[in-house]
Amino acid sequence: MFQEIISQLDGVNIATKRFKRFLADFNIDIDIDITAMREAVKEIEAIGNSILIENMTKAAEASKEFSDPIFLSRLEQACSAKEIIAISWEPGGSPLVTIRMEDFAGTVDDYESAVNITRQIIGAEGGNAGIASYVWREYLYKPAREGKMIAKVGGNRRKKNDKGDIALPVNQDRTAELVQKYWFTIQTRLGNMSSLAPYWYILNYGSSSMGGWGGTPYPEISPSYFVETTQQELTLRVSEVFQNRLNFYIEEFDSEISRWIDELDAWEPGHVFGVIKDAKGWYQAYKTKTGRLGFRRAKR
Amino acid sequence: MTMFLERKQDQSVYYFIKNIFAAIPAVKVVDEYPNQLLTLPTVSVENMSLTIRPFEIGNRKGRRYAMWAIDVFATSKTQRDDIAYKILETLEYNIPVYDYDQGFPPTTVPQIGVLQPEDIHYNIIKVIPALVDTLYWRSLINLTSTYESKI
Numbered sequence: 001m002f003q004e005i006i007s008q009l010d011g012v013n014i015a016t017k018r019f020k021r022f023l024a025d026f027n028i029d030i031d032i033d034i035t036a037m038r039e040a041v042k043e044i045e046a047i048g049n050s051i052l053i054e055n056m057t058k059a060a061e062a063s064k065e066f067s068d069p070i071f072l073s074r075l076e077q078a079c080s081a082k083e084i085i086a087i088s089w090e091p092g093g094s095p096l097v098t099i100r101m102e103d104f105a106g107t108v109d110d111y112e113s114a115v116n117i118t119r120q121i122i123g124a125e126g127g128n129a130g131i132a133s134y135v136w137r138e139y140l141y142k143p144a145r146e147g148k149m150i151a152k153v154g155g156n157r158r159k160k161n162d163k164g165d166i167a168l169p170v171n172q173d174r175t176a177e178l179v180q181k182y183w184f185t186i187q188t189r190l191g192n193m194s195s196l197a198p199y200w201y202i203l204n205y206g207s208s209s210m211g212g213w214g215g216t217p218y219p220e221i222s223p224s225y226f227v228e229t230t231q232q233e234l235t236l237r238v239s240e241v242f243q244n245r246l247n248f249y250i251e252e253f254d255s256e257i258s259r260w261i262d263e264l265d266a267w268e269p270g271h272v273f274g275v276i277k278d279a280k281g282w283y284q285a286y287k288t289k290t291g292r293l294g295f296r297r298a299k300r
Numbered sequence: 301m302t303m304f305l306e307r308k309q310d311q312s313v314y315y316f317i318k319n320i321f322a323a324i325p326a327v328k329v330v331d332e333y334p335n336q337l338l339t340l341p342t343v344s345v346e347n348m349s350l351t352i353r354p355f356e357i358g359n360r361k362g363r364r365y366a367m368w369a370i371d372v373f374a375t376s377k378t379q380r381d382d383i384a385y386k387i388l389e390t391l392e393y394n395i396p397v398y399d400y401d402q403g404f405p406p407t408t409v410p411q412i413g414v415l416q417p418e419d420i421h422y423n424i425i426k427v428i429p430a431l432v433d434t435l436y437w438r439s440l441i442n443l444t445s446t447y448e449s450k451i
Contacts, residue, residue, distance in 0.1 A: 109426075111428065112428045115428070116430055119430075201426075205438075205440070206333060206335075220335050222333050222335055223346075223369065223371075225348050225349075225369055225442075228348070228369070228421070228442050229348060229349045232365065232367055232419070232444055233349075233351060235419075236351055236353050239353075240353055
């Protein structure tokens with residue numbers, strides 16, 4: 001871009017050599033790059049959390065299990081953390097977006113630990129994994145989350161009621177009791193997590209079993225990859241904003257220099273057209289005694 | 301009805317991965333996440349997201365960034381790594397896209413373009429022993445690519 005400006009300057013009444021040297025010293029390409037990078041990062045940081053939350057919420061709704069506010073609110077809280085999205089630039093100039101879910105939502109180890117502690121508390125340790133999975137799926141998860149009714153049909157055994165009367169066998173609706181047990185289990189799990197929402201790992205990467213009868217997680221959750229998807233989306237957005245800002249500054253610089261050259265004849269020597277800043281300091285663009293465009297260091 | 305270009309790209313990635321393991325029939329390659337019955341070792345290829353971003357000035361036609369998730373499920377850590385590294389080694393080259401409207405198998409149909417890898421990420425996914433009856437090892441390769449037509 002600046003090579004184009006320099007080539008246009010040939011033949012123009014301006015201290016061309018000095019200007020070329022000035023542009024080289026000024027290293028303005030880098031300065032504009034850095035400014036555009038900073039602005040791109042700032043702009044994407046401002047919207048990054050809401051994009052992450054949106055993708056996470058879609059994933060949670062699709063999973064059904066994690067769509068309940070008890071899970072969702074903790075996930076939202078983790079995804080709202082300002083520092084959860086880190087944007088940096090690789091040496092080649094490509095943006096690198098990292099979503100620090102493990103730092104802010106927790107690790108899968110924490111989730112595993114909470115599951116094991118809960119099993120100890122409710123006495124569900126050991127035993128047959130297949131039967132345990134079956135009981136979880138049919139007698140706890142489905143009544144609580146899928147509206148399944150569980151009724152215990154009365155058998156031959158007769159019971160005395162509160163008044164001492166013998167009650168006839170009846171169908172006992174156990175749904176409410178089982179729903180309560182499910183939520184107690186979930187509350188116990190959540191209460192024993194040392195981080196906010198380590199189950200993001202299951203939501204993101206899914207759960208899969210080895211098949212066969214019994215020992216399967218329920219519900220089986222397909223991976224949503226909401227973290228990777230958000231990373232990709234943000235990376236593309238950073239690149240786009242950076243390119244837009246860079247183009248804007250290049251055009252602005254180009255038009256400013258062109259304007260100064262166009263106006264040279266209209267001003268007396270010594271007239272200051274404007275100032276430019278680089279890492280070393282400020283420079284004034286002015287009309288020289290010989291009527292050309294010159295640059296000199298300036299104080300600010 | 302002819303296939304959409306995106307569908308042809310999905311198929312091409314799947315067959316590209318499948319061909320890597322053509323000589324190793326023990327490695328099963330499936331074109332969706334194995335939700336129901338997982339046998340080991342399995343590689344699943346699933347299309348994740350497609351993002352269209354403006355590309356050319358004065359033209360609303362965008363560049364398409366398509367992302368795939370390639371999951372590796374293995375019986376051991378070593379097997380997981382060997383399979384994943386073999387995929388990674390091959391993925392760095394362009395993936396040919398074939399015109400599946402002309403028929404199967406893909407090697408006999410004309411090539412219409414290539415998918416150029418833009419980003420490849422490799423992650424180890426921890427499997428929670430407490431939640432599975434048989435432990436397995438898993439890793440995930442995310443491939444983001446752009447399409448270059450050859451027609």
